[in-house]
Each structure stands twice: as C-alpha cells, then as structure tokens.
Amino acid sequence: MRLVSFKELPMGQQADVLRRSGHFLSDRQQDSFELQLYALGDFYAEIWRGTGEENILFIHLFQDSHNLMPYLDSIMLPEV
Secondary structure (H helix, E strand, O other), X not given: OOHHHHHOOOHHHHHHHHHHHOEEEEEEEEOOEXXXXXXXXXXXXXXXXXXXXXXXXXXXXXXXXXXXXXXXXXXXXXXO
C-alpha cells in the first residue's frame, strides 16, 4: 500500500492494516508515550499510545529516513 492511499483510511483501519500487513520494526519509549514502528509499502508508521494504554492517540506517517534515527539501535531486521 502506498502512503497516499493509507492516509485516506480512518485511524482504526490504518491500525488494522499495520497489524495485518505492516512489518514491525521496533518499539521505544518517549516521555510518557509508547511508540511502535512499522514499515509498509513506501512509508513508515509510528503508533503512539500513552504508557500502559490500549487506545491509539495517533499514527505518525513518514517517508524521510531521518525520522528513523531514534530507532537505529533497536530495529529488528528479518533474518534472511
């Protein structure tokens, strides 16, 4: 799926698509938030939640690899 098509979906459907089709790369803490990083198609997505919360606050979408910097130490690449 391409970023343009993904952006048209409501947030609940975006989360479903990420869980079913996205490639989980890493998670991290930032202040009082838990973030999960996924790769899908031509973009990356960060799911933001309050620490210990189930509800998604928002999903940050990006294509610029500069936004991956906070994850570089913990990204789990699939074994070939």
